[in-house]
Amino acid sequence: MTELYDCIVIGAGPAGGAAAYHLAKKGRSILVLDRQKPSRYRPCAGGVSPAISQWFDFDFAPAISRKVKTVRYTWKYDDPVVVELDTAEPMWMVRRDRFDDFLVKQAKQQGATCKNETMVTGIRFSGDRWTIETDGEPEVGRYLVVADGASGTLAEALKLKTPKTRTAAALEVPMEPPADATIEFAFGQVKNGFIWQFPKDDGVSVSASTFIGGNAKNLSSTLSEYADRVGLPNSNRQMTEGLLAPWDGDRPLHTQNALLVGEAAGFVDPLTAEGIRPSMFSGVKAAEAIDLALSGDANALEGYTQIAHETWGADMSWASRLAGLLYRFPGIAYKVAIKQPIATQIMLKILCGELRYSDVADRAVRKLSGGFMGR
Numbered sequence: 001m002t003e004l005y006d007c008i009v010i011g012a013g014p015a016g017g018a019a020a021y022h023l024a025k026k027g028r029s030i031l032v033l034d035r036q037k038p039s040r041y042r043p044c045a046g047g048v049s050p051a052i053s054q055w056f057d058f059d060f061a062p063a064i065s066r067k068v069k070t071v072r073y074t075w076k077y078d079d080p081v082v083v084e085l086d087t088a089e090p091m092w093m094v095r096r097d098r099f100d101d102f103l104v105k106q107a108k109q110q111g112a113t114c115k116n117e118t119m120v121t122g123i124r125f126s127g128d129r130w131t132i133e134t135d136g137e138p139e140v141g142r143y144l145v146v147a148d149g150a151s152g153t154l155a156e157a158l159k160l161k162t163p164k165t166r167t168a169a170a171l172e173v174p175m176e177p178p179a180d181a182t183i184e185f186a187f188g189q190v191k192n193g194f195i196w197q198f199p200k201d202d203g204v205s206v207s208a209s210t211f212i213g214g215n216a217k218n219l220s221s222t223l224s225e226y227a228d229r230v231g232l233p234n235s236n237r238q239m240t241e242g243l244l245a246p247w248d249g250d251r252p253l254h255t256q257n258a259l260l261v262g263e264a265a266g267f268v269d270p271l272t273a274e275g276i277r278p279s280m281f282s283g284v285k286a287a288e289a290i291d292l293a294l295s296g297d298a299n300a301l302e303g304y305t306q307i308a309h310e311t312w313g314a315d316m317s318w319a320s321r322l323a324g325l326l327y328r329f330p331g332i333a334y335k336v337a338i339k340q341p342i343a344t345q346i347m348l349k350i351l352c353g354e355l356r357y358s359d360v361a362d363r364a365v366r367k368l369s370g371g372f373m374g375r
Helices: 014-025 050-055 096-109 219-229 276-294 300-328 330-338 341-351 357-373
Strands: 004-010 030-033 066-068 070-075 078-084 091-093 113-115 120-126 129-134 139-146 166-174 183-187 193-199 203-210 238-244 258-260
Touching: 004 014, 004 129, 004 276, 014 030, 014 096, 014 139, 014 276, 030 096, 030 139, 050 276, 066 193, 070 330, 078 341, 096 113, 139 276, 166 219, 183 330, 193 219, 203 219, 219 238, 258 276, 258 300, 276 300, 300 330, 300 357, 341 357
Parallel strands: 004 030, 004 139, 030 113, 070 183, 139 258
Antiparallel strands: 066 091, 070 078, 120 129, 129 139, 166 203, 166 238, 183 193, 193 203
């Protein structure tokens, strides 16, 4: 007889893993389905704010590849600025295969079940439950969390609107970074975007995307040229192209007994491309909502959408406005804002949840606008 789960989570990334952990910890019966093998490579630069630790009661140390406190910016390979982060805890650099697996293992220790290499072929709601058709046996759950990422298709099956996606490229370079390796942000090579480079214990991850206008062409060749120019080893490089799903406006994130989380719901910062922390935030909030719904709160899922709009969505409207200014006039923005050390400290406080864009964006917009007018 098919088991009836309290909730089925489709996708074992940061959002799905966070939702599964918190629901399982509440004693709910949880099934996680993922089409990939465990420990599979996921193209991602892998920068994580240590602020995520506030949502969990375990130590993430086994999943952290490296901690970095220094950020370096350049404009067209020149005009460098180096900033030491004024924080108690450095930024975390992670390998997504290790990080995602670690999070799912925590969920399994709380009682969740995980089935990898399982392809979802269809979903349907009938009566009071979801039936998930797979390439194996069907699975049945009272509630559904869709965490199938930027390239996922299940939001459409739920008749929910998803954010527009943007092309991104990721380059993995095996090497032994120096002990004082820095986070690197390179401006001027990608129109309407930038390149970011994060060191790990066994290499560096380099990524690029655009954030306004049309999707960039030849991102892979741009990344290869950048890697050559900054002297990264050219042997055993691995290039991957994929998609980002930045937040592009409020929309319903819930339907009958189902929620969208992570990049499937647009939980990516449209200014910085930060995705792991916001995706985990969405998973945590989804778990809270479904736990309430299972306890009889008829408005809990609608409350999830409302929380997403009032917290994440409201702040991302400011981030989108700043992105429009920064990426249309990158040379001016670099001079009047990006290369100012205080800007880095402010951005880090935003990443760590100590500040919101709404706390600083009005002043930043005035500063950027003044810089443009003074050209």
